[in-house]
Each structure stands twice: as C-alpha cells, then as structure tokens.
Amino acid sequence: QSVLTQPPSASGTPGQRVTISCSGSSSNIGTNTVNWYQQLPGTAPKLLIYNNNQRPSGVPDRFSGSKSGTSASLAISGLQSEDEADYYCAAWDDSLNGAVVFGGGTKLTVL
Amino acid sequence: EVQLVESGGGLVKPGGSLRLSCAASGFTFSSYSMNWVRQAPGKGLEWVSSISSSGSYIYYADSVKGRFTISRDNAKNSLYLQMNSLRVEDTAVYYCARGVLTTVVTPGYWGQGTLVTVSS
Numbered sequence: 001q002s003v004l005t006q007p008p009s010a011s012g013t014p015g016q017r018v019t020i021s022c023s024g025s026s027s028n029i030g031t032n033t034v035n036w037y038q039q040l041p042g043t044a045p046k047l048l049i050y051n052n053n054q055r056p057s058g059v060p061d062r063f064s065g066s067k068s069g070t071s072a073s074l075a076i077s078g079l080q081s082e083d084e085a086d087y088y089c090a091a092w093d094d095s096l097n098g099a100v101v102f103g104g105g106t107k108l109t110v111l
Numbered sequence: 112e113v114q115l116v117e118s119g120g121g122l123v124k125p126g127g128s129l130r131l132s133c134a135a136s137g138f139t140f141s142s143y144s145m146n147w148v149r150q151a152p153g154k155g156l157e158w159v160s161s162i163s164s165s166g167s168y169i170y171y172a173d174s175v176k177g178r179f180t181i182s183r184d185n186a187k188n189s190l191y192l193q194m195n196s197l198r199v200e201d202t203a204v205y206y207c208a209r210g211v212l213t214t215v216v217t218p219g220y221w222g223q224g225t226l227v228t229v230s231s
Binding site: 002032033035037039044045046047050051056086088090091092097098099100101102103104105 | 146148155156157158161170172206211212215216217218219220221222223224
C-alpha cells in the first residue's frame with residue numbers, strides 16, 4: 001500500500017490529453033513539492049516534473065504538472081505512442097522521521 | 112552531464128551481506144542529498160534510504176532499518192549502501208539517485224541500477 005495514491009492505469013489515443021492524479025496528505029504533498037517520473041520498460045526512471053510544475057531541460061512542454069492542497073496531477077497533451085510507460089509521483093513526507101514517499105505508479109497505454 | 116553508476120549487485124543467500132556503491136560525476140557531489148530507491152521485479156518504486164549532503168542527516172525506510180546502512184565519501188564522489196541480514200524480499204533493482212535540487216532530497220537524476228537477488 002503506497003503512501004501516495006495513483007490510479008493503476010490510464011489510457012488515451014494519439015493526440016489526446018490525459019491526466020494522472022496523485023493523492024497524498026498534509027504531511028507530504030500538502031507541505032512539500034511533488035516530482036513526477038516516467039519509466040519506460042526496462043529502463044531507469046526519468047525525472048519529468050519537479051517542484052510541482054517545473055520541467056527539466058529536454059522534457060517536452062507536452063508534459064505539465066500541478067498541485068492543489070494534498071493532491072497533484074500530471075497532464076500529457078498531444079499524446080504520442082512513445083509516451084506509453086509507467087508514471088510515478090513522489091514527495092518528501094515529514095511524518096515520523098522523514099521519508100521519500102512514492103505513488104504506486106500508473107501504467108499509461110496509448111491505444 | 113550528470114552520471115551515476117551503481118555497482119556491487121549480485122546473488123546472495125538469505126542472511127548474507129552485500130555492499131552497493133554509486134560513483135557520481137558531472138556535478139558537485141558534496142552539495143546534494145543522495146538516495147537509494149529499489150524496485151522489485153514487476154513492482155513499483157520503493158524508497159530505501161536518504162543521506163544529506165554532509166552525511167549529517169540519514170533516513171531509512173522501516174523495511175530496512177537496522178539492517179541497511181547508507182554512507183557517502185564526498186572526497187571520492189561516492190555513495191554506498193551496506194546491506195546486512197538480507198531477505199528474499201530485498202530482491203530488487205537498486206537505484207542510486209541524486210536529490211533533484213541542492214535543497215530538495217527527493218530523487219532527480221537516477222543511475223541505471225544494479226540487481227540484487229537474494230535466494231538460496
């Protein structure tokens with residue numbers, strides 16, 4: 001059971017816009033910034049969004065992030081076949097002694 | 112270019128020990144917190160441990176507390192994970208990951224991972 005809650009799956013057709021949600025609590029998303037990662041099959045995770053809505057250099061502007069209260073979202077516009085991957089959210093959690101917490105991951109399928 | 116290269120994975124029997132290393136380059140290692148994150152076969156990402164830039168602050172997941180020890184050598188630009196009393200459920204790819212910013216612990220750049228298999 002992950003501390004951050006993501007839907008296990010999402011799907012869309014090429015060109016569509018899809019969103020993936022990430023729900024947390026006041027000790028993690030409510031207080032700290034959120035990162036999003038993309039993991040293609042057989043590869044290491046890659047940072048897509050940091051600080052809730054910032055894109056690292058090289059990440060297309062089709063990817064965007066937002067945060068409101070204790071929830072965050074990743075939006076992918078102009079969906080492409082190469083976007084088919086697993087997506088994870090993460091944040092620091094201030095409860096107990098501190099920890100990085102991840103969502104369980106969302107498998108995105110491009111139909 | 113940021114590079115993180117893990118090594119030290121392999122096959123070990125339950126109850127055994129293993130030491131993972133992560134060689135960092137392309138950034139000022141001593142300015143960033145570092146993390147170990149693992150991924151069991153077919154499963155999601157699981158945070159293992161974090162260490163602050165100076166090594167003064169260390170955090171562990173409950174699942175590894177008392178068995179794993181994270182450390183770093185800023186002079187050698189290296190991160191380590193000493194894993195003792197290994198269990199079958201510790202089988203995973205272990206990733207070394209740099210904090211996304213100098214002020215933020217959560218992972219940004221990731222290494223390619225090293226596979227640890229615990230089996231008799």
